[in-house]
Amino acid sequence: MRRIGRRDIVAAILIALLAGAVFTSPPLQILQGLSLDILTAMRGKLVGDRRDPATSPVVVVAIDGETYDTPPFKGSPTLTWTREIGRVLGSITEGGAKVIGFDVIFPSSIEQSEIPFGDAPLGSRMKGFDRDYLIALRQLSDSGKLVLGEILSNDHPDRPYRAQQLAVKNNIRALNVHTDPDDVIRRMPLSFAIDGKPVPAMAIELAARALGTTPGTEPSGAMQPSDYTIPSAVPNTLTLNYRGMGRDIPAYSFADLRACVEKGDRDFFRRAFEGKVVLLGTVLNFEDRKLTSMRLSGGYDGSPAPRCALPASAGTAQKARSDIAGVFVHATVVRNLIERDAVTELGFPARTILTIAFAAIIACAACMLAPGGAVIAWLALTAVYAGVAVGAFVHALALPLTEPALASLAALAMMIGYRFMLADRDERFLRKSFAFYLAPEVIETMVASGKMPALGGEMRNVTMFFSDLSGFSSIAETMTPGELVTLMNEYLSAMTDIIEGHGGYVDKYIGDSIVAMFGAPADDPAHARNAVRAALKCHEKLADLNANNAAFAGHGLSHRIGLNSGEAVVGNIGSRRRFNYTVMSDTVNVASRLEGANKYYGTAIMASEATVAQTGDAFAWRELDAIRVQGRGEAIKVFEPLAERDGESAEQKKVTALYAEGLACWRAREFAKAVDAFDRLAKVDPPSSMFAKRARALVANPPPLEWTPVNTLEGK
Structure with missing residues (x-):
């Protein structure tokens, strides 16, 4: 492990500040949304959907493909469906629904048609067609149980036709959504300024009525239901929490409900809608599809609800999709509001500080460790941090994920570059210069200590x-x-x-x-x-x-x-x-x-x-x-x-044995036997030849009794 000096600490701090500032800057604000997408996907994979759709306070009545293929709607223009819609809404209200919101807009009526039909326009021949529908809207509106939707726009606003507006009076709320720069819906507006006054969005209105309260105004000017202070990283918005990946909201087919009205099964409507917020909207494969923070993992158009009169159509098995029907976006907002489960995002200062701190940790690791070890440290710490972030997201707290990961990766690369270009230059010079004179271990000790020998x-x-x-x-x-x-x-x-x-x-x-x-x-x-x-x-x-x-x-x-x-x-x-x-x-x-x-x-x-x-x-x-x-x-x-x-080898074993025999005789003062043993090896083994000469000399001149078998060498 490399020793960190004061210069390295300063460099690590500056690199972390630069990386953190860059990756949390407004041009890269898209990373904040990407963090939500990744956290939503990871929570869905690791924790899963554990919520029973039956417990949902909001349900969806879906004008779906089945509806378009079922009589009497099959082949009929939607303008002619209003009377049947009114009947179904009446039964839903009688079933005990708290409030009904429209995610569909009928901007015109068949009674307004000017297409010639015989001697008169078609509209004049259809006068009174929408009477029952308008009466139903009026009754529901007067009871406070109906809110129609509209799209606000300076260029092309989309509102219900005039007769509907009069029928529901002021019970019309905006369905506009908040779209991020990458065209993904992660947050929803809470209110809109109309004629200089804040007017609650559709979801806020529905949640407030379900809770039996009136939408209030925060000091910031944003609307809120009851006394729930909505956490908002972006002013006047709510960050969507897709805890059940869309499958926690039941979806009833409008065709089945219409057949249930014909059947007269009031108990079904009571079981399905009592105490619920109901959203009416289209759920089709290619219309009103929205990209949300479920786009990476895939979301669902609700969970198929129990049937009343019609058998489930073939091919109704659901598959995860990157986009979901727009009505489920509003349904999710309503559920988040009622359950006080909106996602809390960190503000810009907190996100920046957290990103810089994580980048600083990685920069210090890159300063101490070899490049390979630093990369492993980055992977390990990023995995640990991601686990912490997912754990926090389970409790609806969204910690920044992509910003710290990318900023720390950039800090890692910059610190490695810094070390190569500056900090390690002296170390490389020292290693290269002394490698010809000192052992590598000595050089390592010098470098680690930061001191000369x-x-x-x-x-x-x-x-x-x-x-x-x-x-x-x-x-x-x-x-x-x-x-x-x-x-x-x-x-x-x-x-x-x-x-x-x-x-x-x-x-x-x-x-x-x-x-x-x-x-x-x-x-x-x-x-x-x-x-x-x-x-x-x-x-x-x-x-x-x-x-x-x-x-x-x-x-x-x-x-x-x-x-x-x-x-x-x-x-x-x-x-x-x-x-x-x-x-x-x-x-x-x-x-x-x-x-x-x-x-x-x-x-x-x-x-x-x-x-x-x-x-x-x-x-x-x-x-x-x-x-x-x-x-x-x-x-x-x-x-x-x-x-x-x-x-x-065998020869070495033979020589060793004979030599040991001669050496034993030598040490036993049996010099004649030693000569015989050593002479057998003298021609092939220099030590034996030397010993044979020494033994032969002692045979001729025996040593004194105090002689010891030690060879004293005179020279070096």
């Missing part, structure tokens, strides 16, 4: 790795400087790659020598095993270079490697002005001596018993001898690694 060290258990090319000085004398540089670069690069590939850290190069350690700077519990594996791989690689690399052709290079494990001081060591990340201790000195000891035995790799002990049973070993190196009085046993455990 300082003098100091700590005790660590490490395994030291020393290697040196055999007889390289004489070989170098035969080469040109260019050839020498090429050879050394190839050799040191190959060895370094293997060492670092096994978790080692190259401390320094001394000519053709390599000093490395395992177990620091990075902690590595398996440092001894990794060091031995690296030594074996380096030995194999040198053989490959001798055979296949042109720079090595004809030189037959060989090297010696010494390994030793133990406690050492590791850290920044040097002067106050210049120091190296290195290691110091007797452990280091012993490893150096073991590297040189290889030339006495003719071996390539030699490890101390401390290293062997820390590798467990991971390798096959051959014990070489007990030696006393220069500068150290205590004798140590030394070993040669052969291969991974169970990976040694």
Whole structure:
């Protein structure tokens, strides 16, 4: 995790402010509506429709496709339906409906027709056709149980024809809707100014009458029923709450109700409409369809209500649609008002603050984490926030969703760009510059701390790795400087790659020598095993270079490697002005001596018993001898690694067994037997050849009684 500085905090705040301001600005106000759409869809999918249509305080009488296909309406113009409408409305009122609202407008009457029919216009021959209908309207209006609808417009207002206006007096209310810039209805107007006075919208009027109150005026001038203060993010509007996705409002087919009137089933009308608000409107596939906040999930044209007289027509199964019949928009408003269930949206200041805060959190995460981790953090936090928003929406509180999500995504992108262009520039320079000199772990520590290295060290258990090319000085004398540089670069690069590939850290190069350690700077519990594996791989690689690399052709290079494990001081060591990340201790000195000891035995790799002990049973070993190196009085046993455990060849197993037999005779002062054992291997095994000579010398000149089987090495 990256450390945050003061500059990064300032950048994160500025980026969050910019992103929040942009995504909550008026040009992107469409995002506020999109949040409502997404929340409606998510609530519908996650919570579902749990409301029984029978409990709805509002119902719809649908002039639907069935009505158009059922006699006596089939083939008849709607202007001729008025008398039947009046009869059905009368039965609904007798059934106990509280109030009836018209979402259909009859702007003319068949009595007004001037189409010639015989010697006179058709209208004059139809005088009195609407009498019963107008009487029914008058009676319902006088009882306060009827409200006709109209469309307000400066250019083309749409109102009921004059006779209806006179019949209902002032019981006409506007059906106009509030359409967002993307042509989606998410809110409904509460009132309209007519002749300079506020007049309630249709839904407000119906809800007030159902509640037995008179629409009141808020201090802002908006209308409200009873004492319910309607939450309004947009002045003088109500935000629609489609809690049941349209299926919580029962819809009665007008054709079935007309047949029920003919049947005389008054009990059905009482069961269906007692105490209800009734809305009469068209429910057709291609007429008066409205896009609402259910457009993403799909809404329904109500829930099919119980039938009275006609059987349900075939193909009445409902499917979710992106648009719904306009009458259900008004029905939803009425239900929201009666149940005080309108959606509460946050105002502009609260939405902006919330968006900026979320963007700031993501910007800080992007500042601390790598780009991939920051993206995962954005996804996780956005999912959590979306869950919280859906939970709040269940309780009719609409938190902004798209604005915080998009603003935080923009903040994430900008912060990543900021880090790449500015904040991480110094870090990348530091990594690139020091990568040639320091271990990656040391660089990570420097970057994480935000401080330059300082003098100091700590005790660590490490395994030291020393290697040196055999007889390289004489070989170098035969080469040109260019050839020498090429050879050394190839050799040191190959060895370094293997060492670092096994978790080692190259401390320094001394000519053709390599000093490395395992177990620091990075902690590595398996440092001894990794060091031995690296030594074996380096030995194999040198053989490959001798055979296949042109720079090595004809030189037959060989090297010696010494390994030793133990406690050492590791850290920044040097002067106050210049120091190296290195290691110091007797452990280091012993490893150096073991590297040189290889030339006495003719071996390539030699490890101390401390290293062997820390590798467990991971390798096959051959014990070489007990030696006393220069500068150290205590004798140590030394070993040669052969291969991974169970990976040694049959020849290696044979040599190891005979060598162990000879070494046992040597230590038992049975020098003649030791000569016989070692002589059997002397031609193929340099350590055996060396021991055979030593044993033969002691056969000729037996050592004193105080002799110990320890080889004291005089040189390095």
